[in-house]
Amino acid sequence: MEEERQWIEEVLAGNKQAYAQIINKYKNQLYATILRMTKNPQDAQDLVQEAFIKVYHQLGKYEGKGTFSSWIYRVAINHCMDEFRKKRYKMQQLEISEDQVVNSNHPEVIFMKKEKNRQLEKLIGTLPEEERIIILLRYVNELSYSEISELVEVPVSSVRNKLHRAKKKLRETIKREGGDFHELSNNR
Template identity: 65%
Template sequence: MDEDVAFINQVLTGDKQAYTHIINKYKNSLYATVLRMMKNPQTAQDLLQEAFVKAYEQLPKFDQKGSFKSWLYRVTINHCLDTLRKKSYQVKQEEIQDEQLVNAASPEIIFLKREKNRELERLIARLPEQERLILLLRYANDCSYVEISELLHIPLSDVRNKLHRAKKKLRTKIEEGGYFDDLSKRG
């Protein structure tokens, strides 16, 4: 029996503390996903907390046929998409704080790398919603194509095609030049 299923069974039999293990296991990767969707750290924290509550309430509906990770991501992504739709929430292009870069040679190099990362975030944010989600799930959260297919309820071939299309669009934007291209030549 998988660890997630064991904790789920404990929760369903009344041990509410077992849910803490699930939260601790998935909170960082889910937060990264929500943050990239919402572009606002405070909103991301709030929505993640709401998604964990929603998942807790819906645990009896988890049929244990598919992976719990996929199910939990689906609940979280749906909650974010519902929030965006219901409130007509305008996703702000707020800067996401980068983690401290280590082993950088100089403050100038650190600055240039951060700028490259910010520009890449901006380019990714301009992708269509589903392409952006697929790219995020694949590379930021290490989800397999099959998991992404399950999460987004789309055929596996669509996952491959949309991921290919998203990467091609990013490459084209980078090759077109501009600020990102200048940074890549310097750094």
């Protein structure tokens, strides 16, 4: 956190090289989140670049309230939401490559994990946008309820309720269509 504050101060003082440190720290996390929102690697890359430009121009607005990571996520997600509204973005199915599956050399394990990930991505894609984002922030980015609350600008209780509803919808769909996802158990 102290390191980030120093980078921010340096960028605001005119040192553009310090901004590279911020980009390096957050680019992979933002890309992963935005990729799951867009389901398209090229669109995700474009949106991450645009989000970092927006963050750069709004850096002076960061007041130090809450964590910098929550603030940067909020700017990036708000930018994506604006773009989705502008373009009436159509979600596409993300093909998960074998490289993205856990490194197991057994072909059956690779196939099962790949298929399970594909099914889960498809299920999450059926959720309403707000619930989909909350699911991704919680389970992919492993953010706390309070961090998600800060990002999507709703009370923590609403985050909990939306997360509960989203998981319930996913469980019902799985039950209806058949499937087994331990990750969606009630205690997670």
